[in-house]
Structure formats: structure tokens, C-alpha cells
Amino acid sequence: MFIFNFKEFECPFNCFTEIIKGKWRTGIILSLSQNPKRFSELKKELDGVSSKVLTDNLKVFEQSGIINRTVFPTVPPSVEYSLTEQGFELAKIMDSINSWAGIFLNQKETVN
Amino acid sequence: MFIFNFKEFECPFNCFTEIIKGKWRTGIILSLSQNPKRFSELKKELDGVSSKVLTDNLKVFEQSGIINRTVFPTVPPSVEYSLTEQGFELAKIMDSINSWAGIFLNQKETVN
DNA sequence: TGTAAAAGTTACTTTTATGTAACCAGATAA
DNA sequence: TTATCTGGTTACATAAAAGTAACTTTTACA
Numbered sequence: 245m246f247i248f249n250f251k252e253f254e255c256p257f258n259c260f261t262e263i264i265k266g267k268w269r270t271g272i273i274l275s276l277s278q279n280p281k282r283f284s285e286l287k288k289e290l291d292g293v294s295s296k297v298l299t300d301n302l303k304v305f306e307q308s309g310i311i312n313r314t315v316f317p318t319v320p321p322s323v324e325y326s327l328t329e330q331g332f333e334l335a336k337i338m339d340s341i342n343s344w345a346g347i348f349l350n351q352k353e354t355v356n
Numbered sequence: 357m358f359i360f361n362f363k364e365f366e367c368p369f370n371c372f373t374e375i376i377k378g379k380w381r382t383g384i385i386l387s388l389s390q391n392p393k394r395f396s397e398l399k400k401e402l403d404g405v406s407s408k409v410l411t412d413n414l415k416v417f418e419q420s421g422i423i424n425r426t427v428f429p430t431v432p433p434s435v436e437y438s439l440t441e442q443g444f445e446l447a448k449i450m451d452s453i454n455s456w457a458g459i460f461l462n463q464k465e466t467v468n
Numbered sequence: 469t470g471t472a473a474a475a476g477t478t479a480c481t482t483t484t485a486t487g488t489a490a491c492c493a494g495a496t497a498a
Numbered sequence: 499t500t501a502t503c504t505g506g507t508t509a510c511a512t513a514a515a516a517g518t519a520a521c522t523t524t525t526a527c528a
Contacts, residue, residue, distance in 0.1 A: 284475075396505080
């Protein structure tokens with residue numbers, strides 16, 4: 245399995261791209277920035293993601309300190325995923341990106 | 357060849373990830389945010405990129421309005437790549453990401 | 469007895485991204 | 499006239515990411 249090694253980044257920016265790369269990563273963070281969610285809720289919300297890929301991505305996030313994984317001893321046990329402090333900071337950055345992209349797309353529309 | 361279709365993004369954020377995805381894209385933008393560069397200069401600076409991939413990426417950026425491509429009628433003709441207004445805005449966003457990632461990595465170091 | 473539910477795992481296949489190496493055009497300088 | 503330069507293109511090979519389908523575990527409820 246992929247292990248996120250913080251030492252390997254000469255450039256901080258590469259750390260960011262490593263974190264958000266992949267088809268589902270940003271969706272996961274955006275979704276968890278609303279409120280914590282369980283595995284099955286995330287899976288439903290990220291329409292089309294497979295268990296395998298969702299699991300892989302959540303592991304990377306957990307290992308890198310972007311999300312918390314909490315197991316509740318219900319029957320069957322349920323698992324809740326939530327953003328850490330640093331995860332919320334990341335979500336804020338993503339919001340500002342979102343604003344830029346909104347303006348960018350808007351200009352495309354009005355110009356063309 | 358890949359054509360960047362702005363209409364296809366339900367969510368602006370996807371537009372951003374589409375723009376910066378790939379191994380070399382962010383490097384290209386970061387490099388051009390310093391100063392305009394020619395094809396061969398970029399190729400040298402982005403150590404290891406192939407002509408094919410660099411060409412592909414530059415085309416996507418040009419078509420999406422992130423960079424300008426200017427041909428100078430020298431012999432042999434030289435081609436200069438520079439950021440557009442919107443490209444510079446994107447580079448600013450990337451700077452703020454860089455700051456976040458710097459802090460993030462720093463916390464990792466001091467905690468572990 | 470056996471079925472269901474949550475949260476995965478496993479082996480395998482398909483898709484997408486990236487890399488490699490050879491090639492091309494126009495113009496010039498040797 | 500032949501090699502050289504820039505800025506590529508093309509066909510093909512390989513690597514990385516994502517998808518598929520079947521399976522697993524524990525406990526409870528019918």
C-alpha cells in the first residue's frame with residue numbers, strides 16, 4: 245500500500261498535489277468539510293467510487309493527518325471519518341481555489 | 357488530442373484540478389510565473405520531461421487560456437510561452453497553497 | 469439455520485498517463 | 499550538400515491509477 249512520506253518533498257507544493265491527486269480525493273475532503281461521515285455515506289455521496297479506491301484514499305488521508313478515523317463499537321461496528329485541524333485548513337484553501345475557478349469559468353463564458 | 361471543454365465542469369473546483377493535474381503541469385506554471393520561457397528552456401528546467409508530454413501540456417494550457425504562445429520569426433523560429441492574466445492569478449493561488457503545505461510539513465516535522 | 473449489515477480485502481482487469489525513440493520541416497552555415 | 503538548430507509529431511511501450519467482482523469478519527435477528 246501507498247505510504248505517505250513527508251520527508252520526500254523537496255518542494256511543499258508537491259506535498260499538496262500529492263494529497264489531492266487522484267479522481268476522488270478532493271471530493272472526499274469537500275464532503276467531509278460539511279460534516280463527518282461514515283464509510284457507506286461517503287461511498288453513496290461520491291457516486292461511482294469503489295470500496296477499494298475509497299478505502300485506499302481514506303488510508304492515505306488518515307496516515308497523512310488530514311482525516312481522523314473513529315471506530316464506534318456498535319454491532320456491526322461503524323466507522324466515522326472527519327477532518328483534522330489541518331484537514332480543515334486544506335478545505336479552506338480548496339474554497340479559495342473554488343472561487344478562482346468560478347471567476348475563471350465565468351470569464352470564459354462571457355468572452356467566448 | 358485532449359481538448360479542454362469549459363462547459364463540462366458542473367463544479368468549478370474540477371476545472372482547477374483538471375488544469376493542474378499531471379506530473380508536470382504545476383512545474384510549468386511555477387516556472388513561467390518567474391518569467392516567459394522558450395520550449396527548450398522549459399524542457400531543460402523541467403528536468404526529465406519528454407518533448408511529447410511538454411507539448412501536450414503546453415497545448416492544453418494555451419487552449420484553456422492559462423498561457424500565451426508567441427512565435428518569433430527568427431531563424432529557426434523561436435516560440436515563447438508566458439502566463440496570461442488568468443495564469444498569473446492561478447500562480448498566486450499556487451503560492452497560497454505553497455504556504456499551507458509549508459506549514460503542514462513543518463508541523464509534521466516538529467510533532468513526529 | 470441462514471441471512472443481513474458495515475466496512476472493508478483480494479486478485480485481477482481495464483483505462484489513463486507518461487516515457488522512448490525515431491522522425492519531420494524550414495533555414496542557414498560550413 | 500550535408501550537418502545543425504528549434505519546435506515539434508508519430509507510433510509504440512510501460513507504468514500508474516482506477517474499476518470489478520467475489521469474498522471476509524462479527525454479531526444479531528427471523
